[in-house]
Amino acid sequence: MLFNSIDFFLFLPIVFGLYWLIGGKRIKTQNLLIAIASYVFYGWWDWKFLSLILFSSIVDYSIGLWLGKTKKISTRKLLLWISICVNLGFLGFFKYYNFFIDSLIDSFTFFGKELNLSTLNIILPVGISFYTFQTLSYTIDVYNKKLQPTKDFIGFMAFVSFFPQLVAGPIERATNLLPQFSKKRSFDYANAVDGLRQVLWGLFKKIVVADNCAKYANIIFNNHTEYNGSTLLLGAFFFAFQIYGDFSGYSDIAIGISRLFGFNLKRNFAFPYFSRDIAEFWRRWHISLSTWFRDYLYIPLGGSRGGLKMKIRNTFIIFIVSGFWHGANWTFIIWGALNALYFLPLLLTNKNRVNTDLVAQDNFLPSIKEVGQMALTFFITLIAWVFFRADNVLHALSYLQNMFTASLIYKIEIFPSTILLLVLFFIITEWLGRRGEYAIEKIDFMKRPIRWIFYILLIVLMFSFTGEEQQFIYFQF
Known part of the structure:
Protein backbone atom coordinates (compact mmCIF):
# COMPACT_ATOMS: atom_id res chain seq x y z
CA MET A 1 0.00 0.00 0.00
CA LEU A 2 1.62 3.25 -1.15
CA PHE A 3 1.23 6.53 0.73
CA ASN A 4 0.29 8.21 -2.55
CA SER A 5 -2.40 5.67 -3.48
CA ILE A 6 -6.20 5.62 -3.33
CA ASP A 7 -6.00 2.55 -1.08
CA PHE A 8 -4.05 4.45 1.56
CA PHE A 9 -6.26 7.52 1.13
CA LEU A 10 -9.17 5.33 2.29
CA PHE A 11 -7.17 3.30 4.83
CA LEU A 12 -5.77 6.22 6.85
CA PRO A 13 -9.04 8.03 7.77
CA ILE A 14 -10.65 4.74 8.84
CA VAL A 15 -7.75 3.82 11.14
CA PHE A 16 -7.48 7.41 12.41
CA GLY A 17 -11.20 7.57 13.22
CA LEU A 18 -11.29 4.20 15.00
CA TYR A 19 -8.08 5.02 16.89
CA TRP A 20 -9.39 8.22 18.46
CA LEU A 21 -12.90 6.80 18.87
CA ILE A 22 -11.35 4.25 21.23
CA GLY A 23 -9.91 7.10 23.29
CA GLY A 24 -6.49 7.76 24.78
CA LYS A 25 -7.31 6.05 28.09
CA ARG A 26 -7.59 2.61 26.50
CA ILE A 27 -3.92 2.32 25.55
CA LYS A 28 -3.83 -1.45 25.00
CA THR A 29 -6.84 -1.34 22.70
CA GLN A 30 -5.25 1.48 20.69
CA ASN A 31 -2.03 -0.55 20.46
CA LEU A 32 -3.96 -3.58 19.26
CA LEU A 33 -5.64 -1.47 16.57
CA ILE A 34 -2.26 -0.12 15.44
CA ALA A 35 -0.82 -3.64 15.31
CA ILE A 36 -3.78 -4.94 13.27
CA ALA A 37 -3.71 -1.91 10.95
CA SER A 38 0.03 -2.30 10.48
CA TYR A 39 -0.31 -5.97 9.55
CA VAL A 40 -3.10 -5.09 7.09
CA PHE A 41 -0.92 -2.30 5.64
CA TYR A 42 2.06 -4.64 5.20
CA GLY A 43 -0.03 -7.60 4.04
CA TRP A 44 -1.42 -5.45 1.23
CA TRP A 45 1.82 -6.25 -0.66
CA ASP A 46 2.14 -9.92 0.24
CA TRP A 47 0.43 -11.45 3.29
CA LYS A 48 2.85 -14.41 3.32
CA PHE A 49 5.67 -12.22 4.67
CA LEU A 50 3.63 -11.25 7.72
CA SER A 51 4.96 -14.41 9.35
CA LEU A 52 8.50 -12.98 9.21
CA ILE A 53 7.53 -9.87 11.17
CA LEU A 54 5.52 -11.94 13.66
CA PHE A 55 8.35 -14.45 14.15
CA SER A 56 10.93 -11.67 14.58
CA SER A 57 8.65 -9.97 17.12
CA ILE A 58 8.18 -13.20 19.10
CA VAL A 59 11.92 -13.98 19.13
CA ASP A 60 13.07 -10.54 20.28
CA TYR A 61 10.22 -10.11 22.76
CA SER A 62 11.07 -13.47 24.35
CA ILE A 63 14.80 -12.78 24.38
CA GLY A 64 14.15 -9.38 25.97
CA LEU A 65 12.18 -11.01 28.80
CA TRP A 66 14.92 -13.59 29.30
CA LEU A 67 17.62 -10.89 29.37
CA GLY A 68 15.61 -9.14 32.07
CA LYS A 69 15.66 -12.26 34.24
CA THR A 70 19.28 -13.34 33.97
CA LYS A 71 22.48 -11.62 35.07
CA LYS A 72 24.84 -14.37 33.94
CA ILE A 73 27.15 -12.80 31.37
CA SER A 74 27.59 -15.92 29.23
CA THR A 75 23.82 -16.46 29.04
CA ARG A 76 23.20 -12.81 28.16
CA LYS A 77 25.77 -12.94 25.37
CA LEU A 78 24.24 -16.15 24.03
CA LEU A 79 20.78 -14.57 23.98
CA LEU A 80 22.10 -11.49 22.20
CA TRP A 81 23.79 -13.60 19.54
CA ILE A 82 20.65 -15.67 19.03
CA SER A 83 18.74 -12.46 18.29
CA ILE A 84 21.47 -11.17 15.96
CA CYS A 85 21.79 -14.48 14.09
CA VAL A 86 18.03 -14.97 13.69
CA ASN A 87 17.37 -11.43 12.46
CA LEU A 88 20.43 -11.10 10.25
CA GLY A 89 19.94 -14.70 9.11
CA PHE A 90 16.55 -13.87 7.65
CA LEU A 91 17.90 -10.64 6.17
CA GLY A 92 20.93 -12.45 4.72
CA PHE A 93 18.88 -15.24 3.17
CA PHE A 94 16.25 -13.08 1.49
CA LYS A 95 18.51 -10.20 0.50
CA TYR A 96 22.01 -11.63 -0.04
CA TYR A 97 21.79 -15.36 -0.78
CA ASN A 98 21.77 -14.99 -4.58
CA PHE A 99 24.45 -12.27 -4.42
CA PHE A 100 26.88 -14.55 -2.58
CA ILE A 101 26.11 -17.51 -4.84
CA ASP A 102 26.67 -15.44 -7.99
CA SER A 103 29.88 -13.92 -6.57
CA LEU A 104 31.17 -17.38 -5.63
CA ILE A 105 30.43 -18.76 -9.11
CA ASP A 106 32.13 -15.73 -10.74
CA SER A 107 35.21 -16.18 -8.53
CA PHE A 108 35.62 -19.85 -9.47
CA THR A 109 35.00 -19.05 -13.16
CA PHE A 110 37.73 -16.39 -13.03
CA PHE A 111 40.23 -19.07 -11.98
CA GLY A 112 39.02 -21.52 -14.62
CA LYS A 113 36.81 -23.65 -12.40
CA GLU A 114 33.12 -24.30 -12.92
CA LEU A 115 30.95 -24.33 -9.80
CA ASN A 116 27.54 -25.97 -10.13
CA LEU A 117 25.44 -23.91 -7.76
CA SER A 118 22.03 -22.49 -8.51
CA THR A 119 20.36 -19.36 -7.26
CA LEU A 120 16.86 -19.25 -5.81
CA ASN A 121 13.80 -17.38 -7.01
CA ILE A 122 13.52 -15.30 -3.84
CA ILE A 123 11.22 -12.30 -3.43
CA LEU A 124 12.71 -9.65 -1.17
CA PRO A 125 10.20 -8.79 1.58
CA VAL A 126 9.45 -5.07 1.51
CA GLY A 127 11.13 -3.14 4.32
CA ILE A 128 12.97 -6.13 5.82
CA SER A 129 16.18 -4.11 6.28
CA PHE A 130 14.29 -1.46 8.23
CA TYR A 131 12.27 -3.53 10.67
CA THR A 132 15.19 -5.93 11.20
CA PHE A 133 17.40 -3.09 12.42
CA GLN A 134 14.53 -1.67 14.47
CA THR A 135 13.89 -4.86 16.41
CA LEU A 136 17.63 -5.48 16.78
CA SER A 137 17.97 -2.11 18.49
CA TYR A 138 15.55 -3.36 21.16
CA THR A 139 17.55 -6.51 21.96
CA ILE A 140 20.90 -4.67 21.96
CA ASP A 141 19.61 -1.87 24.19
CA VAL A 142 18.07 -4.35 26.65
CA TYR A 143 21.35 -6.30 26.65
CA ASN A 144 23.28 -3.08 27.36
CA LYS A 145 20.75 -2.22 30.10
CA LYS A 146 19.74 1.00 28.40
CA LEU A 147 16.14 -0.17 28.31
CA GLN A 148 13.96 -2.34 30.52
CA PRO A 149 12.35 -5.27 28.67
CA THR A 150 8.67 -4.77 27.94
CA LYS A 151 6.03 -7.24 29.14
CA ASP A 152 3.41 -5.90 26.74
CA PHE A 153 3.55 -8.14 23.67
CA ILE A 154 0.84 -6.25 21.77
CA GLY A 155 2.68 -2.97 22.34
CA PHE A 156 5.91 -4.60 21.16
CA MET A 157 4.20 -5.93 18.02
CA ALA A 158 2.89 -2.44 17.31
CA PHE A 159 6.41 -1.01 17.80
CA VAL A 160 8.01 -3.47 15.36
CA SER A 161 5.29 -3.12 12.70
CA PHE A 162 4.24 0.54 13.17
CA PHE A 163 2.79 1.17 9.71
CA PRO A 164 3.83 4.81 9.03
CA GLN A 165 7.53 3.91 9.10
CA LEU A 166 7.46 0.13 8.66
CA VAL A 167 8.76 -0.24 5.11
CA ALA A 168 11.17 2.70 4.65
CA GLY A 169 11.89 4.21 8.04
CA PRO A 170 12.94 6.23 9.85
CA ILE A 171 14.59 3.32 11.68
CA GLU A 172 13.32 3.98 15.17
CA ARG A 173 15.18 3.12 18.34
CA ALA A 174 13.34 1.11 20.95
CA THR A 175 14.46 3.66 23.54
CA ASN A 176 12.50 6.39 21.71
CA LEU A 177 9.44 4.75 20.17
CA LEU A 178 8.62 1.74 22.38
CA PRO A 179 7.94 3.74 25.58
CA GLN A 180 5.42 5.85 23.64
CA PHE A 181 3.21 2.74 23.28
CA SER A 182 2.84 2.52 27.05
CA LYS A 183 1.86 6.16 27.59
CA LYS A 184 -1.55 7.77 27.41
CA ARG A 185 -2.00 9.55 24.09
CA SER A 186 -4.34 12.50 23.77
CA PHE A 187 -5.34 14.14 20.52
CA ASP A 188 -3.38 17.36 20.07
CA TYR A 189 -4.90 19.60 17.39
CA ASP A 277 31.61 18.77 3.58
CA ILE A 278 30.92 15.05 3.37
CA ALA A 279 30.93 14.61 7.16
CA GLU A 280 28.16 17.19 7.47
CA PHE A 281 26.29 15.49 4.62
CA TRP A 282 26.24 12.18 6.49
CA ARG A 283 25.04 13.88 9.64
CA ARG A 284 22.10 15.21 7.62
CA TRP A 285 21.29 12.28 5.27
CA HIS A 286 19.32 9.20 6.46
CA ILE A 287 20.10 10.17 10.04
CA SER A 288 18.37 7.14 11.58
CA LEU A 289 20.63 4.70 9.66
CA SER A 290 23.82 6.73 10.12
CA THR A 291 23.33 6.95 13.88
CA TRP A 292 22.34 3.25 14.04
CA PHE A 293 25.64 2.22 12.48
CA ARG A 294 27.48 4.74 14.65
CA ASP A 295 26.04 3.42 17.91
CA TYR A 296 25.84 -0.30 17.15
CA LEU A 297 28.87 -0.82 14.89
CA TYR A 298 31.30 2.11 14.78
CA ILE A 299 31.54 2.72 18.55
CA PRO A 300 31.76 -1.01 19.49
CA LEU A 301 34.62 -1.32 16.96
CA GLY A 302 36.47 1.39 18.85
CA GLY A 303 35.10 4.42 17.07
CA SER A 304 37.61 7.25 16.94
CA ARG A 305 39.22 6.41 20.27
CA GLY A 306 42.22 4.62 18.76
CA GLY A 307 44.96 5.83 16.47
CA LEU A 308 44.62 7.06 12.91
CA LYS A 309 44.77 3.53 11.45
CA MET A 310 41.83 2.42 13.62
CA LYS A 311 39.82 5.51 12.65
CA ILE A 312 40.42 4.84 8.95
CA ARG A 313 39.61 1.12 9.34
CA ASN A 314 36.39 1.80 11.22
CA THR A 315 35.34 4.49 8.77
CA PHE A 316 35.73 2.14 5.82
CA ILE A 317 33.92 -0.66 7.65
CA ILE A 318 30.92 1.48 8.51
CA PHE A 319 30.58 2.96 5.02
CA ILE A 320 31.05 -0.35 3.19
CA VAL A 321 28.59 -2.12 5.50
CA SER A 322 26.17 0.78 5.00
CA GLY A 323 26.54 0.38 1.24
CA PHE A 324 25.94 -3.37 1.48
CA TRP A 325 22.87 -2.75 3.66
CA HIS A 326 21.34 -0.88 0.74
CA GLY A 327 21.48 -3.78 -1.66
CA ALA A 328 23.10 -6.98 -2.88
CA ASN A 329 25.12 -5.40 -5.67
CA TRP A 330 28.77 -4.41 -5.98
CA THR A 331 27.62 -0.93 -7.00
CA PHE A 332 26.40 -0.27 -3.45
CA ILE A 333 29.65 -1.53 -1.94
CA ILE A 334 31.66 0.77 -4.22
CA TRP A 335 29.26 3.62 -3.36
CA GLY A 336 30.01 3.05 0.32
CA ALA A 337 33.76 2.77 -0.24
CA LEU A 338 33.75 5.94 -2.32
CA ASN A 339 32.07 7.87 0.50
CA ALA A 340 34.71 6.50 2.88
CA LEU A 341 37.40 7.84 0.54
CA TYR A 342 35.68 11.23 0.55
CA PHE A 343 35.88 11.12 4.33
CA LEU A 344 39.64 10.45 4.43
CA PRO A 345 40.86 14.07 3.99
CA LEU A 346 38.69 15.13 6.92
CA LEU A 347 40.10 12.33 9.06
CA LEU A 348 43.69 13.06 8.11
CA THR A 349 43.28 16.78 8.87
CA ASN A 350 41.12 16.16 11.94
CA LYS A 351 38.28 18.24 10.50
CA ASN A 352 35.53 15.65 10.91
CA ARG A 353 34.33 17.20 14.14
CA VAL A 354 30.61 17.60 14.69
Missing part, protein backbone atom coordinates in the same frame (compact mmCIF):
# COMPACT_ATOMS: atom_id res chain seq x y z
CA ALA A 190 -1.77 21.72 16.90
CA ASN A 191 0.44 18.61 16.62
CA ALA A 192 -1.99 17.05 14.14
CA VAL A 193 -2.06 20.19 11.99
CA ASP A 194 1.73 20.27 11.99
CA GLY A 195 1.71 16.59 11.02
CA LEU A 196 -0.62 17.26 8.08
CA ARG A 197 1.62 20.12 6.98
CA GLN A 198 4.62 17.78 6.97
CA VAL A 199 2.63 15.14 5.07
CA LEU A 200 1.73 17.78 2.46
CA TRP A 201 5.38 18.72 1.99
CA GLY A 202 6.39 15.06 1.83
CA LEU A 203 3.81 14.36 -0.87
CA PHE A 204 5.04 17.36 -2.86
CA LYS A 205 8.60 16.03 -2.66
CA LYS A 206 7.50 12.61 -3.86
CA ILE A 207 4.85 13.39 -6.47
CA VAL A 208 6.24 16.55 -8.03
CA VAL A 209 10.00 16.44 -7.45
CA ALA A 210 10.97 12.76 -7.21
CA ASP A 211 8.57 11.23 -9.73
CA ASN A 212 9.24 13.88 -12.39
CA CYS A 213 12.99 13.69 -11.91
CA ALA A 214 12.76 9.90 -12.09
CA LYS A 215 11.34 10.05 -15.61
CA TYR A 216 14.36 11.88 -17.02
CA ALA A 217 16.92 10.12 -14.81
CA ASN A 218 15.65 6.78 -16.13
CA ILE A 219 15.73 7.90 -19.75
CA ILE A 220 19.29 9.21 -19.49
CA PHE A 221 20.72 6.35 -17.39
CA ASN A 222 19.07 3.67 -19.51
CA ASN A 223 20.41 5.20 -22.75
CA HIS A 224 23.61 6.80 -21.50
CA THR A 225 25.67 5.89 -24.59
CA GLU A 226 23.40 8.05 -26.76
CA TYR A 227 23.96 11.34 -24.90
CA ASN A 228 26.82 13.77 -24.43
CA GLY A 229 28.57 14.54 -21.16
CA SER A 230 26.49 17.57 -20.21
CA THR A 231 23.27 15.56 -20.60
CA LEU A 232 24.70 12.74 -18.49
CA LEU A 233 25.61 15.27 -15.81
CA LEU A 234 22.01 16.46 -15.86
CA GLY A 235 20.87 12.85 -15.56
CA ALA A 236 22.94 12.43 -12.40
CA PHE A 237 21.48 15.72 -11.13
CA PHE A 238 17.95 14.42 -11.74
CA PHE A 239 18.70 11.21 -9.87
CA ALA A 240 20.16 13.16 -6.94
CA PHE A 241 16.88 15.02 -6.53
CA GLN A 242 14.83 11.93 -7.30
CA ILE A 243 16.36 9.95 -4.44
CA TYR A 244 16.30 12.91 -2.06
CA GLY A 245 12.71 13.87 -2.85
CA ASP A 246 11.63 10.23 -2.78
CA PHE A 247 13.29 9.14 0.46
CA SER A 248 13.02 12.33 2.51
CA GLY A 249 9.46 12.69 1.20
CA TYR A 250 8.62 9.24 2.58
CA SER A 251 10.19 10.18 5.92
CA ASP A 252 8.19 13.42 6.08
CA ILE A 253 4.95 11.56 5.36
CA ALA A 254 5.78 8.87 7.95
CA ILE A 255 6.66 11.41 10.65
CA GLY A 256 3.59 13.52 9.85
CA ILE A 257 1.19 10.55 9.95
CA SER A 258 2.71 9.40 13.24
CA ARG A 259 1.90 12.78 14.74
CA LEU A 260 -1.75 12.26 13.84
CA PHE A 261 -1.71 9.27 16.19
CA GLY A 262 0.19 11.00 18.98
CA PHE A 263 3.65 9.55 18.23
CA ASN A 264 6.89 11.43 17.65
CA LEU A 265 9.45 9.86 15.33
CA LYS A 266 13.05 10.95 15.02
CA ARG A 267 14.09 13.33 12.26
CA ASN A 268 15.63 11.52 9.28
CA PHE A 269 16.82 14.33 6.97
CA ALA A 270 18.18 17.78 7.72
CA PHE A 271 18.64 19.50 4.32
CA PRO A 272 21.70 17.40 3.33
CA TYR A 273 22.34 19.15 0.01
CA PHE A 274 23.23 22.31 1.93
CA SER A 275 26.18 20.51 3.54
CA ARG A 276 29.66 22.04 3.39
CA ASN A 355 29.45 20.94 13.35
CA THR A 356 25.92 21.78 14.45
CA ASP A 357 25.63 25.28 13.01
CA LEU A 358 23.58 25.91 9.88
CA VAL A 359 25.00 27.17 6.64
CA ALA A 360 24.53 30.97 6.53
CA GLN A 361 23.52 30.71 10.19
CA ASP A 362 22.75 34.39 10.70
CA ASN A 363 22.48 35.47 7.09
CA PHE A 364 19.92 35.23 4.33
CA LEU A 365 22.49 34.12 1.73
CA PRO A 366 25.62 31.96 2.10
CA SER A 367 29.11 33.38 1.73
CA ILE A 368 31.16 32.72 -1.42
CA LYS A 369 33.21 30.20 0.57
CA GLU A 370 30.07 28.38 1.70
CA VAL A 371 28.72 28.31 -1.86
CA GLY A 372 31.96 26.71 -3.02
CA GLN A 373 31.91 24.18 -0.19
CA MET A 374 28.29 23.21 -0.87
CA ALA A 375 28.90 22.96 -4.62
CA LEU A 376 31.94 20.69 -4.15
CA THR A 377 30.13 18.47 -1.63
CA PHE A 378 27.11 18.18 -3.90
CA PHE A 379 29.27 17.36 -6.92
CA ILE A 380 31.23 14.53 -5.27
CA THR A 381 27.95 13.21 -3.87
CA LEU A 382 26.57 13.31 -7.41
CA ILE A 383 29.46 11.14 -8.62
CA ALA A 384 28.77 8.59 -5.89
CA TRP A 385 25.06 8.54 -6.76
CA VAL A 386 25.96 7.26 -10.24
CA PHE A 387 27.12 3.99 -8.66
CA PHE A 388 23.99 3.90 -6.51
CA ARG A 389 21.72 4.26 -9.55
CA ALA A 390 23.62 2.16 -12.09
CA ASP A 391 22.55 -1.41 -12.86
CA ASN A 392 26.08 -2.73 -12.38
CA VAL A 393 29.68 -1.56 -12.01
CA LEU A 394 30.37 -1.52 -15.77
CA HIS A 395 27.25 0.61 -16.31
CA ALA A 396 28.47 3.11 -13.69
CA LEU A 397 32.01 3.28 -15.06
CA SER A 398 30.75 3.69 -18.64
CA TYR A 399 28.36 6.43 -17.51
CA LEU A 400 31.12 8.35 -15.70
CA GLN A 401 33.59 7.89 -18.56
CA ASN A 402 31.11 9.33 -21.04
CA MET A 403 30.20 12.13 -18.65
CA PHE A 404 33.80 13.29 -18.24
CA THR A 405 34.58 13.70 -21.92
CA ALA A 406 35.09 16.82 -23.96
CA SER A 407 31.44 16.61 -24.91
CA LEU A 408 30.66 17.89 -21.41
CA ILE A 409 30.67 21.41 -22.87
CA TYR A 410 28.16 20.57 -25.59
CA LYS A 411 24.53 21.57 -25.58
CA ILE A 412 22.31 19.59 -23.21
CA GLU A 413 20.16 17.26 -25.34
CA ILE A 414 17.37 16.82 -22.78
CA PHE A 415 16.30 20.02 -21.05
CA PRO A 416 12.84 19.84 -19.41
CA SER A 417 12.63 23.48 -18.35
CA THR A 418 9.36 23.07 -16.41
CA ILE A 419 10.75 20.28 -14.23
CA LEU A 420 13.95 22.25 -13.62
CA LEU A 421 11.86 25.25 -12.52
CA LEU A 422 9.95 23.01 -10.11
CA VAL A 423 13.25 21.73 -8.70
CA LEU A 424 14.42 25.33 -8.34
CA PHE A 425 11.21 26.19 -6.47
CA PHE A 426 11.86 23.18 -4.23
CA ILE A 427 15.46 24.25 -3.52
CA ILE A 428 14.43 27.82 -2.69
CA THR A 429 11.69 26.61 -0.34
CA GLU A 430 14.14 24.26 1.39
CA TRP A 431 16.67 27.07 1.75
CA LEU A 432 14.13 29.45 3.26
CA GLY A 433 12.92 26.76 5.65
CA ARG A 434 16.30 25.24 6.58
CA ARG A 435 16.00 26.39 10.20
CA GLY A 436 12.98 24.15 10.78
CA GLU A 437 12.63 20.38 11.15
CA TYR A 438 11.27 20.39 7.60
CA ALA A 439 11.06 23.11 4.96
CA ILE A 440 7.57 24.51 5.59
CA GLU A 441 7.45 24.02 9.37
CA LYS A 442 8.25 27.67 10.10
CA ILE A 443 5.72 29.03 7.63
CA ASP A 444 3.65 30.43 10.50
CA PHE A 445 5.43 33.78 10.11
CA MET A 446 3.24 34.36 7.05
CA LYS A 447 -0.18 35.85 7.52
CA ARG A 448 -2.96 33.28 7.36
CA PRO A 449 -4.27 34.19 3.84
CA ILE A 450 -0.75 34.02 2.36
CA ARG A 451 -0.08 30.77 4.21
CA TRP A 452 -3.20 29.17 2.77
CA ILE A 453 -2.35 30.45 -0.70
CA PHE A 454 0.99 28.66 -0.37
CA TYR A 455 -0.69 25.40 0.70
CA ILE A 456 -3.12 25.67 -2.21
CA LEU A 457 -0.20 26.32 -4.55
CA LEU A 458 1.47 23.08 -3.42
CA ILE A 459 -1.76 21.14 -3.98
CA VAL A 460 -2.28 22.70 -7.42
CA LEU A 461 1.31 21.84 -8.38
CA MET A 462 0.77 18.26 -7.24
CA PHE A 463 -2.34 17.89 -9.38
CA SER A 464 -0.85 19.76 -12.34
CA PHE A 465 2.60 18.13 -12.41
CA THR A 466 2.04 14.65 -11.05
CA GLY A 467 4.84 12.53 -12.38
CA GLU A 468 4.42 8.95 -13.53
CA GLU A 469 3.83 6.92 -10.36
CA GLN A 470 7.06 5.40 -9.10
CA GLN A 471 7.45 3.01 -6.19
CA PHE A 472 9.42 4.54 -3.33
CA ILE A 473 13.09 3.77 -4.03
CA TYR A 474 13.85 2.50 -0.54
CA PHE A 475 11.13 -0.16 -0.71
CA GLN A 476 13.72 -2.31 -2.46
CA PHE A 477 16.04 -2.12 0.54
